[in-house]
Amino acid sequence: MIQWGKSMTKNSSKIYSKDVKVDVHYLTRVEGHGNIVVDVQNGVLTKCEFQVIESPRFFESMLVGRPIWEAQHITSRICGICACGHSLASIKAGEDALGIKPSDEVVMLRKLLLYMEQLDSHILHIYILVAPDLLGVKSIMPLIKTHKPIIEMALRMKRMSDYGGEVLAGRHIHPISYVIGGLTQLPSRDGLEKLYKLMLQSREDGDATVEIIKTLKFPEFQRPTQYLSLESDEEYAMYDGELTVNGAERQKVSNYKKLLTENIVDHSMAKFATINGKPYAVGALSRFNNNYEKLNKKAKHVAKELGLKSPCHNPYLNTACQLVEWVHCLEESIKIMEKILKDGLNEEKVVVSSWPKRSEIGKIKYKPNTGISCVEVPRGSLFHEYTIDDKGFINYANCVIPTNQNLGNLEEDMRKIVPELLGKKTEEEITLALEMLARSYDPCISCATHLLDVKFVNGLKCKKK
Amino acid sequence: MKKQSKPKLAFFDFTDCEGCQLQFANMGMTLVELTQLVDIVKFREVISEDSEDYDVAVVEGSISTDNDVKRIKKIREKAKILIAMGACATTGGVNGIKNRAPLETAKQRVYGEKAGIVNTINAMPVHKVVNVDYFINGCPVHLSEVVNVIKCVLMGKPYVVPNYAVCAECKMNENVCLYEKDQECLGALTKAGCNSWCVNNGNKCYGCRGLLENPAVNAAKDILLKYGLTVEEILQRFTLYNDSMGEKYDKELK
Numbered sequence: 001m002i003q004w005g006k007s008m009t010k011n012s013s014k015i016y017s018k019d020v021k022v023d024v025h026y027l028t029r030v031e032g033h034g035n036i037v038v039d040v041q042n043g044v045l046t047k048c049e050f051q052v053i054e055s056p057r058f059f060e061s062m063l064v065g066r067p068i069w070e071a072q073h074i075t076s077r078i079c080g081i082c083a084c085g086h087s088l089a090s091i092k093a094g095e096d097a098l099g100i101k102p103s104d105e106v107v108m109l110r111k112l113l114l115y116m117e118q119l120d121s122h123i124l125h126i127y128i129l130v131a132p133d134l135l136g137v138k139s140i141m142p143l144i145k146t147h148k149p150i151i152e153m154a155l156r157m158k159r160m161s162d163y164g165g166e167v168l169a170g171r172h173i174h175p176i177s178y179v180i181g182g183l184t185q186l187p188s189r190d191g192l193e194k195l196y197k198l199m200l201q202s203r204e205d206g207d208a209t210v211e212i213i214k215t216l217k218f219p220e221f222q223r224p225t226q227y228l229s230l231e232s233d234e235e236y237a238m239y240d241g242e243l244t245v246n247g248a249e250r251q252k253v254s255n256y257k258k259l260l261t262e263n264i265v266d267h268s269m270a271k272f273a274t275i276n277g278k279p280y281a282v283g284a285l286s287r288f289n290n291n292y293e294k295l296n297k298k299a300k301h302v303a304k305e306l307g308l309k310s311p312c313h314n315p316y317l318n319t320a321c322q323l324v325e326w327v328h329c330l331e332e333s334i335k336i337m338e339k340i341l342k343d344g345l346n347e348e349k350v351v352v353s354s355w356p357k358r359s360e361i362g363k364i365k366y367k368p369n370t371g372i373s374c375v376e377v378p379r380g381s382l383f384h385e386y387t388i389d390d391k392g393f394i395n396y397a398n399c400v401i402p403t404n405q406n407l408g409n410l411e412e413d414m415r416k417i418v419p420e421l422l423g424k425k426t427e428e429e430i431t432l433a434l435e436m437l438a439r440s441y442d443p444c445i446s447c448a449t450h451l452l453d454v455k456f457v458n459g460l461k462c463k464k465k
Numbered sequence: 466m467k468k469q470s471k472p473k474l475a476f477f478d479f480t481d482c483e484g485c486q487l488q489f490a491n492m493g494m495t496l497v498e499l500t501q502l503v504d505i506v507k508f509r510e511v512i513s514e515d516s517e518d519y520d521v522a523v524v525e526g527s528i529s530t531d532n533d534v535k536r537i538k539k540i541r542e543k544a545k546i547l548i549a550m551g552a553c554a555t556t557g558g559v560n561g562i563k564n565r566a567p568l569e570t571a572k573q574r575v576y577g578e579k580a581g582i583v584n585t586i587n588a589m590p591v592h593k594v595v596n597v598d599y600f601i602n603g604c605p606v607h608l609s610e611v612v613n614v615i616k617c618v619l620m621g622k623p624y625v626v627p628n629y630a631v632c633a634e635c636k637m638n639e640n641v642c643l644y645e646k647d648q649e650c651l652g653a654l655t656k657a658g659c660n661s662w663c664v665n666n667g668n669k670c671y672g673c674r675g676l677l678e679n680p681a682v683n684a685a686k687d688i689l690l691k692y693g694l695t696v697e698e699i700l701q702r703f704t705l706y707n708d709s710m711g712e713k714y715d716k717e718l719k
Contacts, residue, residue, distance in 0.1 A: 057563075058563045058572075058575055060575050061563065061571040061575050065565070065566075073705070077604065079482050079484075080484020080485070080488075081487060083482070141500065141505065144497055151497075155493045169666070170666030171605070171662070173484040173487055174484060174605055176663050176668045177666045179668070353646070357646075357647040357648065358648060358692065358693070360647075
């Protein structure tokens, strides 16, 4: 299905000294968090479910009764990978509820942090989750010996974006200085200069990564669906914008509940979301399909190199779209960094205290209000909604997580692909195809899903871990 | 040179965000070097290899379902050494907030009429259920401390979590006291070891490392008095991370 072909470029063949025939091992991503259940009876698909049996976390309940000023701190803990995205969604929803408008400089710094997270998460997915499978090993660990230069390169790229989080927000996992209204302190000049150098170095690493990824053949599969993402006139929308499905008329983020419905299904602890009663997709592929025109020149070039065209209806290519976005985000980050290093940052426009001052907090008049936000995080559109009372305490909270929005769509994909493969492929090959499909959505390993087991209920037996 | 077998390290996650494992993964080349000293046999965020044969269990997350209780007991039986990593595993973390409302209310708020399908119990730190050999506090964990603990494990030495206030580190870092800036802060009552991470970055201490075992209660009360805080206000802040210790403080401060 996937081979590191002979078309490997000179550059990358230096790194991979031999062609590798890929034999993807059965992926046991441990513990009972999620199952794929497929039941085929007499050649007919009767059941196809993605079951999520994750321990529920109750964040929406935990937020009730907490001051709005605490929401960012709490909700960043929903996910260690998307901690910055959750923080930003939370801050935006809090500001919406409180009627606070941040300065342009603050918005620029937030975009930069969001780009850092996209860079970090995408590279983690491409190299640590996908590459080992493609090279026929179980993880990145054996590659440390066999493909040391490429692993060093991946870690270097990861380190750049991780360091970006550190310089901008104190740390990438559960950022410290990004709060409602602004930042609690300015990023250090030394740190920013070092980050800029790392970004320039990453540019070369990114080019090498494109050369490697373009030699891959992704499985062929087509299923057009509804693609939801933010859209904006100004840019490839990530931090802000309006909602669109397949480029259709835009809708305000505040209307998200009219657009999408969250359904509780019996077989999952994660809620399955629908639009017009049908599943939909969010994430890099959706953004690419809806916003291709807004990608910068270099990203468009990479899309062409990878053979990607918008609209693309092959969910396996989400990983390729992530690489396109990686290039886009890096170039945009470099632009922002050059502006910051040239113009400097105005402390008065950026720095705020993390909470209102003690002597003032009792005097603030809160208007009971609802704030809603949407941010494009690596895995797709993330929504936060809070209602606050007249004391500034949250009395209602709702968070719509990207992976939950993709679950229904993933099931639909499985329903289409299983009959296509039955009779043509062995059960191992079908298992692999389904695993790779689920993995291509980059299901958030913290928020909602954990891939465990593909069970063929009837007849077809798969090996267990 | 005689080749010695390396200790086998396995990671387990319970109810949490997996940020501490990610913090581990973010060690980058340090992690690569670490693999020369230990064999990582289970690390779901990074590798797909899976083994039930391990010496050291690194456990992340709170215990919050009946199944979690069974699982952690099994892990304890197999592991020679058990490390609790991160706030969720060491204090209950933000998961502890859930315990402030009746479980039925929490289920109702999130799952509505389908609340019945949800299996959950009060969130607990790992040591409430099984014996823990090493604690790495913090949300997320601080990498230098993680490396220190691993060194201690390899040398067979105990690791003592600092039991003095974050203020000690904060003073060394020459931060202006937040109370002087008209802000409140939990640094005076929270275990050090994070190098006053949040205050260094302009925020305040939220108490993620857990409360001091022997706090200077009278001094704390003096601070509250001096800056006009009520005990209720400060206790409300404790509830962010320290559900179980908070009860103890509830009594001592009042």
